[in-house]
Amino acid sequence: MEDEEPPRLLEVSSPEPEAGPSTSSKDQYDRPKIPLTLLTGYLGAGKSTLLDYILKEEHGYKIAVCMNDFGDTTDIEAKSLTLSDPNSQQTTTEFLSLPNGCLCCSFKDMGIAAIEEMVANAPGGIDWVMVELTGVADPGPIVRSFWANEEMGDLILDGVVCVVDSRNVQKQLAEQRDGDEINECQKQVACADVILLNKLDLVTKDQMKEVESTIRTINPTLKVHHTTHSRMPLSDLFNLRAFSDPTAITSAQQQDDDHVNEHKHDGEECSHPSHIKTESHTNGIKTVLIPLPLLNQEQYLRLNEFLESLLWESKILPSKSPSPEILRSKGYILLEDGREYVLQGVADLFELKELPDISNQAGTSDDNNGKVVFIGKGVGEEIKNALIDFVGI
Numbered sequence: 302m303e304d305e306e307p308p309r310l311l312e313v314s315s316p317e318p319e320a321g322p323s324t325s326s327k328d329q330y331d332r333p334k335i336p337l338t339l340l341t342g343y344l345g346a347g348k349s350t351l352l353d354y355i356l357k358e359e360h361g362y363k364i365a366v367c368m369n370d371f372g373d374t375t376d377i378e379a380k381s382l383t384l385s386d387p388n389s390q391q392t393t394t395e396f397l398s399l400p401n402g403c404l405c406c407s408f409k410d411m412g413i414a415a416i417e418e419m420v421a422n423a424p425g426g427i428d429w430v431m432v433e434l435t436g437v438a439d440p441g442p443i444v445r446s447f448w449a450n451e452e453m454g455d456l457i458l459d460g461v462v463c464v465v466d467s468r469n470v471q472k473q474l475a476e477q478r479d480g481d482e483i484n485e486c487q488k489q490v491a492c493a494d495v496i497l498l499n500k501l502d503l504v505t506k507d508q509m510k511e512v513e514s515t516i517r518t519i520n521p522t523l524k525v526h527h528t529t530h531s532r533m534p535l536s537d538l539f540n541l542r543a544f545s546d547p548t549a550i551t552s553a554q555q556q557d558d559d560h561v562n563e564h565k566h567d568g569e570e571c572s573h574p575s576h577i578k579t580e581s582h583t584n585g586i587k588t589v590l591i592p593l594p595l596l597n598q599e600q601y602l603r604l605n606e607f608l609e610s611l612l613w614e615s616k617i618l619p620s621k622s623p624s625p626e627i628l629r630s631k632g633y634i635l636l637e638d639g640r641e642y643v644l645q646g647v648a649d650l651f652e653l654k655e656l657p658d659i660s661n662q663a664g665t666s667d668d669n670n671g672k673v674v675f676i677g678k679g680v681g682e683e684i685k686n687a688l689i690d691f692v693g694i
């Protein structure tokens with residue numbers, strides 16, 4: 302998938318939220334698409350515990366759970382037609398059917414095409430697919446592949462859920478890699494849409510506050526759940542629509558504001574990310590949030606050009622500034638003529654998608670302000686200033 306020019310995704314409409322297990326959206330040919338959740342998290346965080354819970358709970362969804370090992374994540378496409386049983390090394394498509402209607406499969410190598418084949422052949426049909434990544438996987442290339450595959454494939458990426466071990470995550474985030482590279486734990490937090498701060502029973506209230514501050518410093522767009530044994534309302538794991546719904550970004554900001562308000566009133570020591578030193582744990586991974594006014598058409602085109610230069614060529618910053626490594630981009634953009642766009646990006650792949658019906662989007666943004674968020678290493682004021690200059694706002 303290393304094309305010379307990063308692919309752009311086709312525009313798809315944002316379906317209305319639906320209740321219950323009937324969750325599939327449709328592609329442009331009116332074929333149903335099955336939502337897929339990627340489950341990530343460092344070794345021992347509680348991913349299997351969460352899957353075990355999902356596979357036993359009565360929730361009404363027919364979920365295919367793939368306990369997966371993509372191995373070298375940069376090679377995902379090459380493996381996309383391989384299905385091999387880790388014990389026999391035989392090619393197989395067998396499932397374990399569970400009493401709550403879920404299917405469980407555990408394969409060593411399984412790519413997108415194999416998952417699609419499994420879903421198509423699943424006895425009785427499937428409402429949802431959940432794929433567990435290995436604890437040391439960098440989710441970025443995998444997220445990118447599933448997302449890029451949506452246009453032609455049968456699956457639609459609903460979101461990325463990350464489980465962390467609250468007792469050990471600060472240490473895991475601070476682990477150094479050769480050449481000061483971003484470590485896997487940092488990438489997992491940066492790429493996620495929902496995070497379970499798990500093992501609540503093993504940390505004090507103050508430790509949990511500090512963990513949450515660090516996590517929010519890396520990625521303030523996350524929806525955070527505090528859990529023990531990965532127990533949480535499962536409805537909060539489904540229908541995230543993280544790659545199509547503008548509330549994913551606006552509600553994240555609201556959540557952050559709520560956190561500040563809470564701080565103002567509870568009289569306890571401040572743990573908000575802007576007031577606590579968490580840099581040593583994040584190894585330079587940060588978020589920059591750039592508020593946007595209403596843009597005219599020309600400014601919108603300039604923003605698009607800015608994103609291409611920044612994400613494809615890392616060219617936009619003054620030459621003396623080190624190139625940022627952007628893991629995730631999100632945004633909500635409003636134009637003077639009333640059009641609204643959602644920006645989603647994973648590494649160099651990005652999409653600016655126009656929201657189909659303005660009247661349907663009422664309430665998507667409480668403050669009615671546009672914004673762009675970049676999460677990664679080396680992001681900061683330089684990007685903000687460069688965007689403001691380039692777009693002319």
Ligand SMILES: Nc1nc2c(ncn2[C@@H]2O[C@H](COP(=O)(O)OP(=O)(O)OP(=O)(O)O)[C@@H](O)[C@H]2O)c(=O)[nH]1
Pocket residue numbers: 342343344345346347348349350351435436464499500501502503528529530531
């Ligand atoms: N005390 C405590 N232990 C937990 C909690 N959640 C999970 N565990 C235990 O932590 C260990 C690791 O949990 P797993 O669910 O296997 O973690 P994982 O993320 O799947 O681990 P890998 O497969 O190695 O990546 C198991 O022994 C779990 O029982 C929790 O909230 N509290």
